[in-house]
Every structure is written in C-alpha cells, then in structure tokens.
Amino acid sequence: MVAEVIAVLTEQLDHAGNPSSLHGSGRAARRVVEESRESIARALHARPSDVVFTSGGTEADNLAVHGIFAARRDADPRRTRILTTAIEHHAVLDTVEWLAGHAGAKVEYVAVDAAGRLDLDDLRRRLDAEPDDVALVSCMWANNEVGTVQPIAEIVAAAHAHGIPVHSDAVQAVGQVPVDFDAVGLDAMTVTAHKLGGLVGVGALVVRREIDVSPLLHGGGQERQIRSGTLATASIAAFAAAIDLAVGRQPDQARRLEELRSDLVRRAREAIPELVVNGDPEPGPEHRLPGLAHVGFPGCEGDSLLMLLDAQGVECSTGSACTAGVPQASHVLLAMGQDEAAARGSLRFSLGHSSTAADVDALIDALPGAYERARAAGLTGVGGSDA
Amino acid sequence: MRVIAAMSGGVDSAVAAARAVDAGHDVTGIHLALSRNPQSYRTGARGCCSIEDAGDARRAADVLGIPFYVWDLSERFHADVVEDFLAEYAAGRTPNPCVRCNERIKFEAVLDRAVALGFDAVVTGHYARLESGADGAVELHRAVDEGKDQSYVLGVLTQEQLRHSLFPLGDTPKERVRAEASRRGLAVADKPDSHDICFIADGDTAGFLHRELGSRPGAVVDTTGEPVGSHDGAYAFTVGQRRGLRLGHPAPDGKPRYVLDIEPVSGTVTVGPREALEVRRLEAIRPNWCIGGAPTEGVEGTAQLRAHGAVHPATATLLGDRLLVDLHEPATGVAPGQSVVVYDGTRVVGSATIASSAA
Numbered sequence: 001m002v003a004e005v006i007a008v009l010t011e012q013l014d015h016a017g018n019p020s021s022l023h024g025s026g027r028a029a030r031r032v033v034e035e036s037r038e039s040i041a042r043a044l045h046a047r048p049s050d051v052v053f054t055s056g057g058t059e060a061d062n063l064a065v066h067g068i069f070a071a072r073r074d075a076d077p078r079r080t081r082i083l084t085t086a087i088e089h090h091a092v093l094d095t096v097e098w099l100a101g102h103a104g105a106k107v108e109y110v111a112v113d114a115a116g117r118l119d120l121d122d123l124r125r126r127l128d129a130e131p132d133d134v135a136l137v138s139c140m141w142a143n144n145e146v147g148t149v150q151p152i153a154e155i156v157a158a159a160h161a162h163g164i165p166v167h168s169d170a171v172q173a174v175g176q177v178p179v180d181f182d183a184v185g186l187d188a189m190t191v192t193a194h195k196l197g198g199l200v201g202v203g204a205l206v207v208r209r210e211i212d213v214s215p216l217l218h219g220g221g222q223e224r225q226i227r228s229g230t231l232a233t234a235s236i237a238a239f240a241a242a243i244d245l246a247v248g249r250q251p252d253q254a255r256r257l258e259e260l261r262s263d264l265v266r267r268a269r270e271a272i273p274e275l276v277v278n279g280d281p282e283p284g285p286e287h288r289l290p291g292l293a294h295v296g297f298p299g300c301e302g303d304s305l306l307m308l309l310d311a312q313g314v315e316c317s318t319g320s321a322c323t324a325g326v327p328q329a330s331h332v333l334l335a336m337g338q339d340e341a342a343a344r345g346s347l348r349f350s351l352g353h354s355s356t357a358a359d360v361d362a363l364i365d366a367l368p369g370a371y372e373r374a375r376a377a378g379l380t381g382v383g384g385s386d387a
Numbered sequence: 388m389r390v391i392a393a394m395s396g397g398v399d400s401a402v403a404a405a406r407a408v409d410a411g412h413d414v415t416g417i418h419l420a421l422s423r424n425p426q427s428y429r430t431g432a433r434g435c436c437s438i439e440d441a442g443d444a445r446r447a448a449d450v451l452g453i454p455f456y457v458w459d460l461s462e463r464f465h466a467d468v469v470e471d472f473l474a475e476y477a478a479g480r481t482p483n484p485c486v487r488c489n490e491r492i493k494f495e496a497v498l499d500r501a502v503a504l505g506f507d508a509v510v511t512g513h514y515a516r517l518e519s520g521a522d523g524a525v526e527l528h529r530a531v532d533e534g535k536d537q538s539y540v541l542g543v544l545t546q547e548q549l550r551h552s553l554f555p556l557g558d559t560p561k562e563r564v565r566a567e568a569s570r571r572g573l574a575v576a577d578k579p580d581s582h583d584i585c586f587i588a589d590g591d592t593a594g595f596l597h598r599e600l601g602s603r604p605g606a607v608v609d610t611t612g613e614p615v616g617s618h619d620g621a622y623a624f625t626v627g628q629r630r631g632l633r634l635g636h637p638a639p640d641g642k643p644r645y646v647l648d649i650e651p652v653s654g655t656v657t658v659g660p661r662e663a664l665e666v667r668r669l670e671a672i673r674p675n676w677c678i679g680g681a682p683t684e685g686v687e688g689t690a691q692l693r694a695h696g697a698v699h700p701a702t703a704t705l706l707g708d709r710l711l712v713d714l715h716e717p718a719t720g721v722a723p724g725q726s727v728v729v730y731d732g733t734r735v736v737g738s739a740t741i742a743s744s745a746a
Contacts, residue, residue: 304504307415307456325441325457326420377503 008241012234036240043247046181057192060205061091064167071212072135079135086335116148131162141173146279147292156185175246177285198242202235257291291351300374308370388507396440399512401447406555416448416455421464467491476622479651480724490543516557527735532560542728542738546679605654627720665717671739710739
C-alpha cells in the first residue's frame with residue numbers, strides 16, 4: 001500500500017463514528033463516506049448516487065447479477081435468460097449457476113474467440129431471438145487471466161437496443177486502462193479497492209439509480225436500501241484515496257507496464273522459442289491489459305513451473321485450485337478453445353506498480369532452467385498430464 | 388539436501404517434515420490429492436484423501452514455515468491402486484493397497500517427479516529405519532517401535548528408491564512423536580491414526596467390492612467338494628477367514644471351518660478345518676531386492692506374511708524369477724496376493740507377492 005493511502009487510512013482509524021448515526025462523530029464519518037463516494041464516482045465517470053459500497057468485488061458481482069435478475073423477473077416473469085460468457089470470474093459464473101439451479105434462470109454463454117474476446121454477432125443473435133426474455137447481460141471489462149479487453153460499448157449498444165441492462169466486472173480494468181462508466185453506457189459495474197492499492201474487504205457496485213436491484217443483504221437499509229450494513233468509513237476513505245491515485249497514474253503506469261511486459265515476452269521467447277502467449281497480442285486499452293503476460297509452456301505442468309519459480313523468488317499463478325488445493329485447468333483457456341494439456345501448462349505473470357526491470361531480469365534468469373526441469377517432470381506423467 | 392516432504396495431514400508426516408527442517412534440509416511440503424472428488428472417498432478426519440486432510444497438511448507446513456503444494460495423483464492412484472485392488476480381489480487374491488501405493492505412487496510417481504524437479508529425496512512419516520551399510524548400500528530396517536513398524540509395506544522399494552528416501556521417525560516410539568508434535572505446536576498432535584483403506588469411505592470393504600464388482604454368486608464347498616453353502620461374490624472371502632461364512636449346517640466334527648481356497652473363475656470357495664490351513668512352503672512372484680540385487684544363495688532369516696503379522700523363521704531361495712520361502716514352523720492364513728517380506732534380523736532383504744502355498 002502506498003504512503004498516501006496509508007496516511008488517509010490511519011487518519012480515519014482515530015475516528016469511531018458510525019456514518020448512519022445522527023450525532024457529531026456520526027456526521028463527521030458521514031462526510032468522509034460521502035466525499036469518498038464523490039471521489040470514486042469522479043474517478044469512474046459515474047454519479048455519486050450510483051456508487052453502492054460492498055465488501056468487495058465478489059459481493060458486488062453477486063449483488064449485480066442476482067439483484068438485477070430478481071428485480072427484472074419480478075417486473076416481468078418472462079425475463080429468465082442471463083447472457084454472459086464462460087470466461088467470467090467465478091463470482092459471476094457461480095452466481096448464474098446458482099440462479100439456474102435455484103431461481104429458474106436460463107443461462108447462455110455467448111461465444112468467445114481464441115483471443116478470449118466476446119463474439120458480438122453471437123450476442124446480437126441471442127438478443128434478437130427473444131429479447132423480451134432476457135433479464136440481463138453480464139460481461140467483464142477485461143479478463144483477469146489473459147487480460148483481453150471486451151467490447152463493452154458495443155455490448156451495451158446491442159443490449160440497450162432491446163432495453164436490456166448490462167453489468168460489467170471491471171475489477172481488473174480500473175487503474176490499468178481508461179474506464180468511463182457513463183461513456184460506455186453501462187448500467188452496473190463492479191470495482192474493488194485492493195486491486196487498486198486499497199484494503200481488502202471493500203468495493204462497490206456502481207449501479208444507475210434507474211436500475212432496480214433486489215438486495216441480497218437485508219437490514220438497516222443503507223446504500224439506497226440495496227446493501228444494508230454499517231459502512232466501513234476508514235476502508236472507504238482509503239479506497240477513495242487509492243482509486244484517485246490509480247486512475248491519475250493510469251496513463252504513465254500503462255506505458256511503463258507495457259514496456260516491461262513486452263521486454264518480458266520478447267526475452268522469454270528468445271529463451272524458449274516454443275512458448276505460446278495467450279490472449280490478444282495487440283497492445284492498447286481496446287485490446288488488453290498492459291501488465292499481464294499469460295504464457296503457455298508446451299509439455300509442462302504449470303504447477304511444476306510455478307513451484308520452481310517460487311523457489312527462486314518469482315511469484316506467478318496458474319488458473320485456480322479446488323477446495324483441496326488441486327490445480328485446475330483454467331476455465332478461461334478452455335473456453336478459448338485450448339485443450340486441457342495446454343491449459344494446464346500455462347502461467348500468468350502479473351506486473352504492477354511495484355514491478356521493476358530487475359524483476360523481469362530475475363524471471364528471465366530463472367525461466368529456462370525451470371522450464372527444462374518442468375518438462376522433464378511432465379514426462380514422468382504425474383499430475384494428470386497422462387489424462 | 389532439497390527434499391520433498393509427503394504430508395498426508397496426519398501427525399507422523401508432519402513431525403517427519405519438521406525433523407527434516409531441523410536437520411537443515413531445504414524442505415518443500417507436498418500433499419497428494421488421490422481423489423478428484425474427495426467426497427467419494429473418506430471425508431472424515433481420519434482418511435488420507437479428504438479436504439480436511441489437505442487443510443491439516445497445509446496448516447502444518449505453515450507452522451513449519453515451508454512452501455506447500457498439492458500434487459494431483461488422482462488418475463495414477465485410481466489406475467494403479469484402486470483398479471489393481473479390484474482386479475486382485477476379482478482374481479481371488481487379497482491385495483495390500485498400501486504396499487501398492489508405496490510401490491507405484493509415493494516412491495515411484497512422486498519420487499520420479501521430485502527428482503526431475505531437482506529434489507534429492509522424499510521424506511515420509513513411515514516407521515522404518517535407514518542405515519548406511521559397510522558396502523555403501525542403504526539398509527532398510529524395522530522401526531524401533533515394533534507395534535508401529537512399517538518396514539513390511541516398504542519392502543517393495545529398490546536400493547535406488549531407498550537412496551532417495553528419508554524416514555525420520557524410525558527411531559522413535561509413536562507416543563513420543565505425538566508429544567513432539569504437541570511441543571512443536573502442530574494441531575494434528577491428537578489426530579487419530581488412520582487404519583482403514585483410504586479409498587473405502589465407510590470402512591466396509593465387502594460392501595465396496597460388491598458395489599464395484601457386482602453380484603457374482605458361487606458355491607461354498609468342503610474339502611471333498613460337497614456343497615455346504617453359497618455366496619454372493621467370492622471376493623468377499625480371504626484365505627484363513629473364519630467369520631461371516633454363513634454356512635447352513637455345522638461341520639460333522641463340529642469344529643469351526645475356515646476358507647482354504649478361492650477359485651475365481653467358478654467362484655468356488657473351499658472351506659475346511661484349521662489344520663488344512665497350515666502352510667510350510669510358499670511361492671511368490673515379482674521379487675524385489677531392497678539390498679540392491681538378488682542374493683547369490685538362500686537367505687536364512689525370517690518372513691512376514693502380512694502387515695503387523697507374526698514373524699516366521701524361514702529360508703528363502705530364488706528359483707528363476709520366483710521366490711520359494713520355506714517356513715520352519717507352519718503358518719496359517721496365508722493369502723495369495725499379500726506380500727512376503729524376507730528379513731535378516733531387523734534388515735529387510737526383499738519382498739515378493741505370494742502366488743501359492745503348500746503344506
């Protein structure tokens with residue numbers, strides 16, 4: 001966490017007021033929350049009244065998808081379809097699956113191409129078929145694994161032609177690429193503080209006042225009756241400070257990360273010519289996030305590579321793990337048409353504000369040796385590569 | 388050395404890993420996921436396949452401050468251990484899946500991968516001792532705690548595998564291992580031991596076999612071939628078994644009857660008196676020599692015929708690719724499919740799979 005955000009946070013830790021209280025310290029807290037709300041709205045190009053604070057991105061995704069689905073279907077029982085993609089974060093995927101299993105939702109996964117980008121023609125076909133049955137469309141702004149940026153404005157235009165609301169999970173995008181809520185015309189958008197340099201445990205659903213959202217959490221009626229619960233004043237203040245900095249620094253940051261990333265990819269390719277870079281190869285905010293490199297290593301188990309790199313101080317990640325900790329093939333790569341073996345042999349390298357050229361050097365030093373060993377281990381057939 | 392600690396989530400492997408750290412090794416903890424769907428195996432606190440166990444192993448690794456990963460061996464485990472277990476029972480034999488798991492999973496699949504990844508050895512919580520012999524060979528010996536000794540299930544290891552193994556608990560009684568775990572702040576100190584087969588969730592082996600192999604009715608006959616009962620599947624029987632035979636009428640002499648033989652093709656189970664179970668000689672296949680190579684002459688020593696079973700003075704002789712074991716005193720209840728492990732004093736010489744036996 002950067003010093004400016006820590007300063008804001010520690011300043012607030014001295015104040016104990018509940019922003020819903022009417023007394024003096026409550027009013028002081030209320031002012032901090034509302035100024036933070038205005039600041040966050042400004043950073044995202046939304047109205048302050050659009051910002052609904054949550055416990056983070058997962059809750060905001062659940063609130064958007066579940067809450068808008070329930071409200072829209074209550075208004076018209078025909079609206080049971082949810083259009084989304086198979087590359088969404090699990091906070092969206094598992095929510096729509098739950099709605100399918102428990103609330104009669106019919107979930108459709110709009111096709112994505114080999115770069116991980118939503119197919120607009122497929123979306124329009126599905127919308128045009130039975131527009132009156134669609135409750136909402138949800139598509140992430142940028143994919144968290146391969147970094148591909150989605151055509152949000154076009155998605156919104158296609159859905160709004162039929163009066164259908166659109167939600168986007170922009171957790172990965174804010175601070176990395178320009179995010180303008182009003183300009184793209186979204187109805188709801190998920191953001192979270194810790195991806196921007198704030199604290200874990202606070203985020204927001206930016207949702208237009210005109211959109212009806214059924215609450216998930218019932219209680220004191222805070223946040224437009226959409227999200228009850230005492231507001232976390234200090235965390236919210238730090239969130240506002242972090243988003244201000246992140247959005248302000250975004251152009252410089254993107255340029256710097258793009259340079260580091262292209263250096264990383266070029267040198268990794270020189271060392272291992274057979275590696276595969278996943279996602280959109282073109283740079284730029286319409287194409288992909290600047291600081292992500294998602295790389296496939298043929299013949300390797302990603303978790304072997306991860307372990308070897310980890311031992312040398314290089315931290316990267318595979319897709320995800322199940323409850324018991326077993327690495328799973330990335331659902332994003334599978335949806336992009338890759339086979340199980342390729343998906344299991346891929347790693348994500350994330351560059352952020354603290355990454356330096358020395359970090360890239362360390363990775364490039366460690367990578368060839370780790371790759372050779374991981375390939376040798378892959379040949380032992382352990383870890384499911386013989387599946 | 389750079390070593391992999393195989394951590395099941397139990398107290399033994401946690402203390403073994405801790406001792407490897409104390410010994411100055413660079414230790415990485417590994418938990419083996421043996422089921423793709425943990426709920427299908429045992430889900431209580433005592434298994435080796437559950438989410439709780441993976442969590443317990445992770446907690447122990449965190450306390451020790453070592454890196455920890457989960458390795459997915461579910462497909463290998465199913466193909467090499469579970470399917471072998473079913474095929475052996477279907478063939479009228481009585482397999483030991485822990486022996487098979489050591490042979491194919493812990494000291495083959497895991498060790499191969501570890502070595503390929505640049506590790507020098509695998510550490511486990513088995514109760515057995517390794518010593519350096521005068522000739523430079525690594526010797527496998529029984530544990531000091533005879534009640535916990537697990538050298539029997541390690542008899543399938545080769546000299547090469549033993550060279551890449553560490554068993555830090557072989558010199559310590561179990562109770563002291565628990566006390567040490569508690570002293571080290573490992574939450575698994577009081578976790579119960581696992582005894583049953585980890586992939587049979589409810590401990591009901593006969594029920595598991597019946598579900599997996601289906602109903603295969605057959606006859607129970609006496610030593611003259613006279614039918615004395617029937618059954619739903621010969622796989623529910625083990626040579627030497629007395630209980631649960633469900634025979635309609637008592638033997639003419641009124642003495643209890645035991646399973647003497649299982650004929651898998653017809654499903655015929657032969658029962659008879661205890662005396663008929665006595666075995667003085669047995670023949671075993673696929674011998675493995677922990678000592679490095681086959682001994683040039685017969686081994687005068689002892690033989691153990693099942694896990695935690697009695698120790699029989701015996702002479703073992705290699706005949707072609709078969710091992711003949713002459714027992715100096717008769718043994719009973721010798722089941723084909725089990726391992727015979729040959730010892731010279733406390734040292735494991737080798738092992739083989741029992742194929743047949745004779746009085």
